[in-house]
Amino acid sequence: MANEPWIARIGWLNWADGATLTALHPGPATLGVDRLKIIYTGQYHEQTGTELAVRLSFAEPKPVDAVVFPMVNATSAATMRVRANSRADMAGTSLYNYTGTANVDPAINYAIHLLPSTVTAQHWEVAVTDPSLSVSRAGRLVVMPLHRFANNFRPDWNRAWEDISDEREGDDGTMYAKEKPKRRVFTCDFGFLTRAEADDVALEIERVVGKTRDVLLVARPNAPNLGKYTIWGKPLDAGGVSQPNFRVFTKQFKIKERRR
Structure with missing residues (x-):
């Protein structure tokens, strides 16, 4: 695969x-x-x-x-x-x-x-x-x-546009918003990493990138609209690598796009 x-x-x-x-x-x-x-x-x-x-x-x-x-x-x-x-x-x-x-x-x-x-x-x-x-x-x-991962991420992955605008509601119920930029967030779970991927990819990304650098995730490399499935941004802390079973390793990636 x-x-x-x-x-x-x-x-x-x-x-x-x-x-x-x-x-x-x-x-x-x-x-x-x-x-x-x-x-x-x-x-x-x-x-x-x-x-x-x-x-x-x-x-x-x-x-x-x-x-x-x-x-x-x-x-x-x-x-x-x-x-x-x-x-x-x-x-x-x-x-x-x-x-x-x-x-x-x-x-x-x-x-x-x-x-x-x-x-x-x-x-x-x-x-x-x-x-x-x-x-x-x-x-x-x-x-x-x-x-390229040995096994793809689980099918329940998520793509979203995050709106960071400030919102508030007046005493009379009027809704106000101060517009700010929008950015994408990708969340995907890799449920069947190999041991090598757990050690040399998932944990290496945490070591090298941490909270200060960025990664490039291409979720569908063969997509005709490649931009919609590609994100450049900062990975958020998603709990490291888990081993729920013998020789089974999992990792969640949540990536917040840099648009500014």
């Missing part, structure tokens, strides 16, 4: 945060490319024109399964370019080359590309192009490996 394309995948090591980033198009100096490393997606990076393009160089080759720009201003017509190369100027041996849909859902604002198989490379170029734009923005850059 582990190789089925519909099985959920999760990543927690964002190589982009440790990379050297280079913007390929000009933009305001105050909105420079290193803003893509800031965990707060509202502090976006901006480039002038129809395309936002970035080159990344790692200290050593890294395995990559997913490239995501959360919080883009692109439309559903946007395309995405993902290239991997043996040289930083992208003039060496081509290790991967994709140009196609960016899977942008305007309600979700992610540009997403899932590689068909893991590619290990030191130098990458990623871009989102939308002819309708005069200014291109993104709140974050995610370049990471993904773990």
Whole structure:
């Protein structure tokens, strides 16, 4: 079952945060490319024109399964370019080359590309192009490996939009609300983790990510509307890993999206 394309995948090591980033198009100096490393997606990076393009160089080759720009201003017509190369100027041996849909859902604002198989490379170029734009923005850059679970999560999983607006009721019963942003929350239970997944995925995410970093969960990797089933955000404490029976391990993930 582990190789089925519909099985959920999760990543927690964002190589982009440790990379050297280079913007390929000009933009305001105050909105420079290193803003893509800031965990707060509202502090976006901006480039002038129809395309936002970035080159990344790692200290050593890294395995990559997913490239995501959360919080883009692109439309559903946007395309995405993902290239991997043996040289930083992208003039060496081509290790991967994709140009196609960016899977942008305007309600979700992610540009997403899932590689068909893991590619290990030191130098990458990623871009989102939308002819309708005069200014291109993104709140974050995610370049990471993904773990595909051996068994999918239980069917009673939940997706919700959380509204954090302040509400109050007047003495006469009038209802008031101070509008604030909405964000998504995914909750899913993995009821049949392997021992290796319990030790090296679920507990490793708690150790590395904790309460301060983020994960990428792709709940349905083969979904045509990929953005609706993908979330980048902070995992909430869901009680660690349980072992309800011999060689049976369970873990609940509850992930609150970073939209700001």
